[in-house]
Amino acid sequence: MTGGSLIPFGGSLEVWLAIVVIGLATYGFRLSFIHLFGRIDEVPARIKRPLRYVPPAVLAALVLPDLVTVRPSVAATLADERLIAGAVAGVIAWRTEDVTATIAGGMVTLWLFRFVVFV
Amino acid sequence: MTVDGDLLDGDAADPSDGDASAPSDGDPSGLTDGDIRAGVRDVSPLLLGIAPFALIAGIAAVDAGLGLAEAVGMSVIVFAGASQLAAIDLIGSNAPLAVVVGTAVVINLRMVMYSASIAPHFADYGRRFRAGLAYLLTDQAYALSVAEFEANSERSRWRYYFGAAAALWVVWQIGTVVGVVVGAGVPDAWGLTFAVPLVFLALLVPAMKDRPTTAAGVAGGTIAVAAAGLPLNLGLLAGAVSGIAVGLLTEVYGS
16 A cells, blocks of 8 residues: 655654644644634634534545455455454444444454454 | 632633633642542543553554654644544555645544634633643543533533543553553554554444435545555545535535
8 A cells, every 4th residue: 555655754754744743733723713712703614514524534534445455356355354344343333332342343353354264 | 510619710700811821720739629520530431432542543653663752742742543543554654744744634624623612611711721721622522521511501611621631631642652562562463453443433433423424424435445546645635525525515415
């Protein structure tokens, strides 16, 4: 999955630069309306509406590529220990909404396939 | 439940924006304070969910080649779990700096909503004090505090929020350090970094709560998978942006 590297993460300097820039931007988001309150009391609707879709869109874009790798056949795509473990974890997340139970269920399923089923 | 002099110390009433430090305070140490303790108590069940998340942030950092200082530095400076995990993931796959930063920033955009929603509760505090409170703002501290403020108007805003948010902060930092230490000792075959998508999954499922948000999730995930081969790890950003667009379209044309 390695992409091209305009500025590859070779050294610690780039890592620290990323940390500081992300940290500053995030702090700016946190502070934004807490600081501006009184001058701007409401998030303008044009900003608020898209923000509502940031969590599901971003989280799904983070999750699915880690669970699904498109392979030549449907069967090969589906018979993937990560996808099966992810499906189990997804059901647990849906039924319990519990982070710890979701992680535990997914990891145990992954280990079953990795260390028991495919041995 | 307890009143403990909040109405006297100007929490709710004093409009003067003295730009000083903390609002005046019957209990300068704060540690024995009822409202702070209430915040800590109410956040405790959430700490159980945060602890493994923090461990995984530490484990994933080691896996991506980060050292202890970088892992802890990120947890202190960024202090936002989902964006940290995404950034670590991208750093581990050698993505360009701009993609790492852009992805993490998009993930944390939601903080603007929390900031706007909690701002009225902090309006009476001085500017510098509010700037300090803002640093601790997280999904959990926000959700817990706003719910409590609506249910209990007597509650000291900053103390309750601080109790919950600071407890989260402490657990997050300790968990990161433990994760770095543990992560260095666990064989790769265990696939511990698989816990990262599992954490995101646990956050994703409740975020898809109606038709437009579900459409946003389905579209974001599908596009991200289809675009996984794009250079510069741009698949994630492509998925996120398409998901947001599909959510908006579904809201407008959906029913």
